[in-house]
Amino acid sequence: MIRLDKRPQPSRAMALATPLLAVLATMVFGGLLFAVLGEDPVQSILTIFWQPLFGEFAFYYRPQLLVKGAPLVLIAMGLALGFRAGIWNIGAEGQYIMGAIFGAAAALAFYPLEAWWIFPLMVICGGLGGLLWAMIPGLLKVKFGTNEILVSLMLVYVAEQFLSSMSLGLLKNPEGFGFPGSRNLQQYASAHNAEIITGSGMHWGVVAAMIAVIFAYVLLTRHRLGFAIRVTGEAPRAAKFGGVNPARLILFCLGTSGLLAGLAGMFEVAGPAGQITLDFNVGYGFTAIIVAFLGRLHPVGILLAGGLMALTYIGGDIAQSQLGLPAAAIQVFQGMLLFFLLALDVLTNYRLRFGAAEVA
Amino acid sequence: MDLSVINPILLLAALMSAATPILLAATGELVVERAGVLNLGVEGMMIVGAIAGFIVAVNTGSPAMGFIGAAAGGAILSLLFVFLTQVALANQVASGLGLTLFGLGLSALMGQSYVGVKPPRMGDLDLGPLSDIPVLGPILFSHDAMVYIGLLMVACVWATLKYTRAGLVLRAVGENHDAAHALGYKVKRIRALAILFGGACAGMGGAYISLIRVPQWTEGMTAGVGWIALALVVFASWKPWRVLLGAYLFGGITQLQLNLQGAGVAIPVEYLAMSPYIVTIIVLVTLSADKSRAPGSLGRIFHASH
Numbered sequence A: 001m002i003r004l005d006k007r008p009q010p011s012r013a014m015a016l017a018t019p020l021l022a023v024l025a026t027m028v029f030g031g032l033l034f035a036v037l038g039e040d041p042v043q044s045i046l047t048i049f050w051q052p053l054f055g056e057f058a059f060y061y062r063p064q065l066l067v068k069g070a071p072l073v074l075i076a077m078g079l080a081l082g083f084r085a086g087i088w089n090i091g092a093e094g095q096y097i098m099g100a101i102f103g104a105a106a107a108l109a110f111y112p113l114e115a116w117w118i119f120p121l122m123v124i125c126g127g128l129g130g131l132l133w134a135m136i137p138g139l140l141k142v143k144f145g146t147n148e149i150l151v152s153l154m155l156v157y158v159a160e161q162f163l164s165s166m167s168l169g170l171l172k173n174p175e176g177f178g179f180p181g182s183r184n185l186q187q188y189a190s191a192h193n194a195e196i197i198t199g200s201g202m203h204w205g206v207v208a209a210m211i212a213v214i215f216a217y218v219l220l221t222r223h224r225l226g227f228a229i230r231v232t233g234e235a236p237r238a239a240k241f242g243g244v245n246p247a248r249l250i251l252f253c254l255g256t257s258g259l260l261a262g263l264a265g266m267f268e269v270a271g272p273a274g275q276i277t278l279d280f281n282v283g284y285g286f287t288a289i290i291v292a293f294l295g296r297l298h299p300v301g302i303l304l305a306g307g308l309m310a311l312t313y314i315g316g317d318i319a320q321s322q323l324g325l326p327a328a329a330i331q332v333f334q335g336m337l338l339f340f341l342l343a344l345d346v347l348t349n350y351r352l353r354f355g356a357a358e359v360a
Numbered sequence B: 001m002d003l004s005v006i007n008p009i010l011l012l013a014a015l016m017s018a019a020t021p022i023l024l025a026a027t028g029e030l031v032v033e034r035a036g037v038l039n040l041g042v043e044g045m046m047i048v049g050a051i052a053g054f055i056v057a058v059n060t061g062s063p064a065m066g067f068i069g070a071a072a073g074g075a076i077l078s079l080l081f082v083f084l085t086q087v088a089l090a091n092q093v094a095s096g097l098g099l100t101l102f103g104l105g106l107s108a109l110m111g112q113s114y115v116g117v118k119p120p121r122m123g124d125l126d127l128g129p130l131s132d133i134p135v136l137g138p139i140l141f142s143h144d145a146m147v148y149i150g151l152l153m154v155a156c157v158w159a160t161l162k163y164t165r166a167g168l169v170l171r172a173v174g175e176n177h178d179a180a181h182a183l184g185y186k187v188k189r190i191r192a193l194a195i196l197f198g199g200a201c202a203g204m205g206g207a208y209i210s211l212i213r214v215p216q217w218t219e220g221m222t223a224g225v226g227w228i229a230l231a232l233v234v235f236a237s238w239k240p241w242r243v244l245l246g247a248y249l250f251g252g253i254t255q256l257q258l259n260l261q262g263a264g265v266a267i268p269v270e271y272l273a274m275s276p277y278i279v280t281i282i283v284l285v286t287l288s289a290d291k292s293r294a295p296g297s298l299g300r301i302f303h304a305s306h
Helices: A012-036 A041-049 A058-084 A092-110 A118-144 A148-168 A204-222 A224-234 A236-241 A246-270 A284-294 A299-323 A327-344 B008-034 B042-060 B063-087 B092-110 B128-132 B136-140 B145-163 B165-175 B177-182 B187-213 B225-235 B240-263 B269-287
Strands: A002-006 A350-354
Touching: A012 A041, A012 A299, A012 A327, A041 A299, A058 A092, A058 A204, A058 A224, A058 A246, A058 A284, A058 A299, A092 A118, A092 A148, A092 A246, A092 A284, A118 A148, A118 A246, A118 B269, A148 A246, A148 B225, A148 B269, A204 A224, A204 A246, A204 A299, A224 A236, A224 A246, A246 A284, A284 A299, A284 A327, A284 B092, A299 A327, A327 B063, A327 B092, B008 B042, B008 B136, B008 B145, B008 B165, B008 B187, B008 B225, B008 B240, B042 B063, B042 B092, B042 B187, B042 B225, B063 B092, B063 B187, B145 B165, B145 B187, B145 B240, B165 B177, B165 B187, B177 B187, B187 B225, B225 B240, B225 B269, B240 B269
Parallel strands: none
Antiparallel strands: A002 A350
16 A cells, blocks of 8 residues: 655655656657557657757757747746746737737838837837737736636637738738738848857747746746745745735736747747748647646746757657657657656655555 | 528527537536536547547447547546546646646547548437427427437536435535545545546537537647636536536527628628637626635645545
8 A cells, every 4th residue: 555645845856856757757658659659669769859969960950959949948937937826827829829920010010121120129019919918817817806727728719810810811911822821021131030140040039038047047036026926826825924915926927928928929930930820839838838847837947848848849840750650649748748747746745655554 | 791691590509509518518527626626627638538439430330439439538538637636646737737738639649540531420319299399399309419418417417416415425525625534535536536527528528529510520629618618617606507508608609600600790700710718708707706606625635644
């Protein structure tokens, strides 16, 4: 009989070890899944985790790590602030879309004008788009006590509809031969989020992600607001007595995560994606939830987790083209990772006791 | 624009069918939440049910078997949630989100070779002369069996919760798990059963979309219905009959916006398609003030320390 005893303090060692154990378990069970799908498990796992970093074409894939990792880290960092305080923004995908639309719209409004201030304007508008979209669940929660989980999620579907309306209507490329989608911002020099160092994958979104990580770290460890976030998450009643204003905290957490998600969307649409299309969003807003948990809601952890998740995206693409592994397999793989993490987390807060249960 | 193409009788008849997936999923989730567990994985269980039911129905040629397969599929996925929240004592919000993300991926993987396949059709139930009654006949008495099973499910859940010992125990576990544990009830076992029931209901709701509403398999086809079902449970203040009312409200809006799209109203299609989600938000806002009905232990982790 296995029994669980609550630890007086969560184990720090386990908190660090569980993400690694979860990754290992996912590799093993993911390998089994690939074996079921008729692939060589070792080969598939190597393709996903080894090829992008050290394989023959690693020079091409390594920059992709930054390109795919940046939006994940940027979004996850914002989400983690809220998650720490028990504020669940799960509509980052919608905020990401709105940021992209606002950012792209700002640029396209001035097309074909070339000016230095267009890109900064896009950054502001992109962030604003995400911020405003996240303020809807925020304000509703503060004013009416509405559940932010459901509202933020509903707004993802609204944003997706808005996206298709925009790419078929207002933002459609007038020279696009009737195809849905906006003008390609990569061909509009003032609006293009180009690589800062050619061939490195380093674009402004990567820089923003780095800044966000540093800011979040300082906020959480050195600032009063970060302390309020942590207390609210761990002991809501104590936080109230300690004078934390819950409404302001909710608006701050949702607002920040919306802002960062919006920025991520804007950097993506101005750079790697290039244009607003019906389905330019690939689910970073949802994967970022996994990144946030995998990174233990800690800035440094999120940075590492974002890199790992980017790796599975790239490796998944390679596995898709080389081994014919279905795209959905990698999604299952990512979901598995979250499951193992949540399941193994029990070891952080509880001690396993083997042997017969004592008589109470 | 030609609104006269919208036939009110057909609209009401379609409403009952449009409401069924939400109704099934929300009824299941209601039981789960009354047992004190918040399972945000409804969307994931629905989509897995949708594809599991689709696969079974296509391979056996029987829609009825499909629904059984869907219930099994949803329940099996919910087993993962049972393990995470009841055995490993993980956070319910995170586990539910994980279930949804995992379910969306898993269903896409399972459904790869079923894109474009036509499922066997489920005929309408033959209710004899009842369906020939003017107006009421087509609205109430000319549907497939699942519409009635959904209604029956609401009635059963209502009666069980209100009048039976099992229902009382379930509510006790949901209101105060420590007290229920002290009385000797197996909190975890009861919650596990409730979660499995919720999974089976969500699975059937999903299969109703893939087998009857659409009927076809496409990735992510549940498109947020699972989340609307979750909102509906809050809207219904955890009461079965109000779930029914809410499901018809949402079914009506879904159907009406589809009909308006068909009628060529001046509003662009995308904005009409937003309406069910926006209405959900509005309903949540107007009804959020009263949270007193929420089960006392909702979302809290139970760990018997002695």
